[in-house]
Amino acid sequence: MAMQAQLTYRLGSFGFLLGKLIRLLFFFAFIMAVFSHVSTVAGYTLVETALFFLTFNVVDMTAQIFFRGVYGARRTVTEGDFDFYLVQPCSPLFRMVCSSVDFLDIITLLPVLVMVGMVFARLPPLSWTRYAAYGLLSVNGVALVFSVHVLVAALAVRTQELENAIWIYRDVMFMGKFPVDVYARPVRWALTFGVPIAVMTTFPAKALLGVLSPAWTAYAFALTAVALALSGWFWRDSVARYTSSSS
Amino acid sequence: MKKYLVAYSIALQETLQRRSTLLMDRLGGFAIVVSLYSFWNALLGDKPSFLGYTRSEMLTYVLLINVLRSFVFTGRGWQLVGEISSGRISSYLVRPISYHGYSLALDMAQKTVHAVSAFLEVALLAWLISGGIFLPRDPATWALFAAAAVLSSLVFFFLEMLVSSLAFWTSESGGPLFCFELFLQFAAGAFFPLDVLPEGIQRLLSATPFPYMVFFPARIFLDKVPHPEALRLLAVELAWLAAVVFAALGLWRQGVQSYAAEGG
Numbered sequence: 157m158a159m160q161a162q163l164t165y166r167l168g169s170f171g172f173l174l175g176k177l178i179r180l181l182f183f184f185a186f187i188m189a190v191f192s193h194v195s196t197v198a199g200y201t202l203v204e205t206a207l208f209f210l211t212f213n214v215v216d217m218t219a220q221i222f223f224r225g226v227y228g229a230r231r232t233v234t235e236g237d238f239d240f241y242l243v244q245p246c247s248p249l250f251r252m253v254c255s256s257v258d259f260l261d262i263i264t265l266l267p268v269l270v271m272v273g274m275v276f277a278r279l280p281p282l283s284w285t286r287y288a289a290y291g292l293l294s295v296n297g298v299a300l301v302f303s304v305h306v307l308v309a310a311l312a313v314r315t316q317e318l319e320n321a322i323w324i325y326r327d328v329m330f331m332g333k334f335p336v337d338v339y340a341r342p343v344r345w346a347l348t349f350g351v352p353i354a355v356m357t358t359f360p361a362k363a364l365l366g367v368l369s370p371a372w373t374a375y376a377f378a379l380t381a382v383a384l385a386l387s388g389w390f391w392r393d394s395v396a397r398y399t400s401s402s403s
Numbered sequence: 404m405k406k407y408l409v410a411y412s413i414a415l416q417e418t419l420q421r422r423s424t425l426l427m428d429r430l431g432g433f434a435i436v437v438s439l440y441s442f443w444n445a446l447l448g449d450k451p452s453f454l455g456y457t458r459s460e461m462l463t464y465v466l467l468i469n470v471l472r473s474f475v476f477t478g479r480g481w482q483l484v485g486e487i488s489s490g491r492i493s494s495y496l497v498r499p500i501s502y503h504g505y506s507l508a509l510d511m512a513q514k515t516v517h518a519v520s521a522f523l524e525v526a527l528l529a530w531l532i533s534g535g536i537f538l539p540r541d542p543a544t545w546a547l548f549a550a551a552a553v554l555s556s557l558v559f560f561f562l563e564m565l566v567s568s569l570a571f572w573t574s575e576s577g578g579p580l581f582c583f584e585l586f587l588q589f590a591a592g593a594f595f596p597l598d599v600l601p602e603g604i605q606r607l608l609s610a611t612p613f614p615y616m617v618f619f620p621a622r623i624f625l626d627k628v629p630h631p632e633a634l635r636l637l638a639v640e641l642a643w644l645a646a647v648v649f650a651a652l653g654l655w656r657q658g659v660q661s662y663a664a665e666g667g
Contacts, residue, residue, distance in 0.1 A: 171578020175585040182589040189599045190446065193454060198445040327431030331438040338445035343437065 169260055176264045180213065183333065184271075198337045203278045204365060208335040210272045212357040215294060216329060217265045219301040225255035226305045226322055229312035238313065239400050249391055252309045253302075279364075286364050289373065293360035296380050300356050303383035306391050314394040325351075332357035355379055406500060407508040414512035429520045436469040436528065439594065454598050460625050463537040464596055466525045467621045472593055473521035475555045475616050477513045478563035479506040480580050487570035493664045503564060503652070510560055539626050547633045551620035554640045558612055558647055562587070565651040571658030592618030612643040 187209060191202035200208070225232075229252055232238050241248040276287075308322045328351055336344050336354040347354040355376045362368040418425065443461050447453055453461060483506070486492040495502050529536045539545060566583045569576035588594065590613035597605055597618045608614050615636070623633050 167573055168575030168578035171575070171580070171582040173578075175578075175582035178582065178586050178589070182594075185604075186595050186599060189601065193599075194446060197442070321427070324427050324431050324434075328434045330435050334438065334442050334445075339437075339441045343441065 173260045173263055176260065177267075180264065180268065183209065198335060200335055200337075203275055204361075205335065206271070207275050207279075207364065208358060208361045209333055210268055210275060211290075211294065211361045212332045213268045214265070214272065215297040215301060215356050215360075216332070217261045217268065218298050219305070221258050221261040221265070223253050223302060223305040224258045225251070225253050226309050226312075228256070229309045229322075230316065233312050233316050236400070238398075242395070242398075248395065249306065249309070252313075253305055282364065282366075286366060289363040289368075290360050293363050293368075293373070293376055296376055297356035297360060300352060300380045300383055303380070303387040306384075306387040310387065310391040310394040313391075313398050329353060329356075335361070352379060352383075407504050410505055410508040411512050414509040415515060418513055418516045425516065425520070428517075429524065432469060432472065432521070433524055436465060436524070439468065440465045440528070440532075454596070455627075456596065456598075456625075457537075459535050459537045460627075461596075462532055463625060464621050466528055466536060467624055468593055468617060469525055470518065470521045471552060471555070471617045471620060472588075473517035474514050474552055475559050475591075476584075476588065476593070477510060477517055478560050479510050480563035480567040480584070481577075482506070483564065483567040484570045484576050484580060487567075487576075487658075487662070488574055490664050492662070496659065496662075503561075503655070506564070507560060514556060537625055539624060541626075543630060544623065544626055547630065547637065548620055548624040550637055551615070551623055551633075551640065554637065554644055555616040555620055558640065558644050559587075559616055561644070561647040561651040562612070565647060565654055568651065568654045568658045571662055587613055587616070590614065591616040592621065596621070612640070612647065615640040615643060 184206075187202070187205055190197070191205070195201065197205055232241070232252060238248070238252070241251045244251070304325055305322075308325065311321055331339070331343075331347060332353040336347050336358040339347065344354070359368055359372065359376050363373060440462060443453075443465055447458050447461060451457065456464065483492075486495070492502075495505065539548075563580070563584075566580050567576060569579060590597075590608050590611065592614060593616075597608060597614055600608075619628070619636055619640070622628050623636075628636065
């Protein structure tokens with residue numbers, strides 16, 4: 157249904173699609189332009205920096221494609237639609253988080269995946285375990301993003317407010333466009349342990365480049381497991397306390 | 404004029420009343436500035452300058468981005484799209500006010516709060532930055548910068564009104580507005596100085612009003628533009644403003660004529 161809606165509104169969808177592509181291309185042009193004047197930034201070459209940027213896009217866009225529903229979570233609650241979600245034979249969490257799949261991001265994701273392939277081709281030959289670690293940590297990153305979205309959805313159910321919470325996450329996520337090594341130590345610490353943007357976007361690329369230790373890899377998976385468990389518990393608790401806000 | 408001042412005053416109080424929303428908005432913007440600042444800091448490394456910008460100039464540019472984004476990019480485009488699509492615009496059309504004047508009053512209230520917040524954030528960052536920031540000594544530079552920022556803000560407001568007026572003819576104007584806003588932010592230099600881009604692209608962009616919104620005001624502040632040249636650029640910006648106002652009001656008049664109050 158979401159796809160049909162987006163195909164129906166052609167001008168609107170084209171505008172959104174073009175905007176997303178412009179954002180991607182401008183940032184890429186910026187990185188290319190910067191590296192025409194310097195050889196490394198924070199010790200990373202053009203190909204490596206492009207890998208960080210593209211990995212950020214893969215994780216972020218995948219989350220945008222599947223978890224877009226959270227952006228309207230507060231409205232869903234305050235307008236009473238959430239009451240219907242609760243009585244329908246479908247997981248209310250699934251309805252809340254994944255109800256509006258953004259197919260435009262699938263189209264935007266395709267050139268990103270092609271560019272990831274081009275970056276892979278420019279890297280020195282690497283063992284399959286590095287690629288496997290990259291893939292697993294990318295999936296782990298998406299799972300961590302999912303837990304953040306569940307937390308925001310639970311906050312909407314619990315407070316009927318905090319509609320800006322997801323936009324704060326979006327703005328902070330901007331920091332994942334660059335490798336976490338460019339930031340000062342306290343910021344790096346906050347991005348690894350506080351709001352773990354580094355685990356979502358930087359860790360997969362670092363694993364591929366062979367600069368992520370097994371301890372950090374284990375931390376990434378453990379953190380996601382804990383985050384999923386906690387956000388799931390918070391969601392269930394918020395739904396249990398929900399007393400309908402619109403009627 | 405009094406009614407617009409009242410609208411400004413009410414909007415100002417309303418913005419200040421929603422403190423948590425404001426705080427969250429500012430927090431998000433702050434994250435972007437920290438991110439860009441860190442990137443440039445890492446890029447500069449031990450180098451004394453990059454593309455003609457010294458360390459303090461480049462870092463000042465990033466901080467200026469925060470102030471100019473807050474002051475320039477706070478238009479009312481999405482509200483206009485929503486009001487036309489829902490039919491709520493009808494209630495404004497029958498009132499003895501100019502919709503653009505009223506929207507500008509609301510926009511100015513938002514700009515006031517966000518610009519003051521941005522200055523405080525920049526002051527905090529400037530205090531934390533080890534390399535220091537660049538502050539022009541000549542008061543004329545400050546005056547030219549302020550004039551450029553005010554003109555930029557007006558150009559953006561009317562440009563957004565122009566694009567948003569498409570909502571009179573289609574319910575899908577959100578897409579073009581989204582695309583326009585993203586393109587504008589990059590083309591204005593709101594993420595990085597446009598000197599980084601290849602010369603051909605720079606020449607192309609300089610034929611549009613976009614670089615006048617962030618890039619040129621920032622260069623004026625950094626004393627990269629001699630004052631006579633800055634005055635010439637301000638005159639060009641003024642011409643762009645006149646053209647954009649003319650186009651926005653023209654399209655508005657046509658839009659109102661074809662408006663059918665759907666949903667209202």
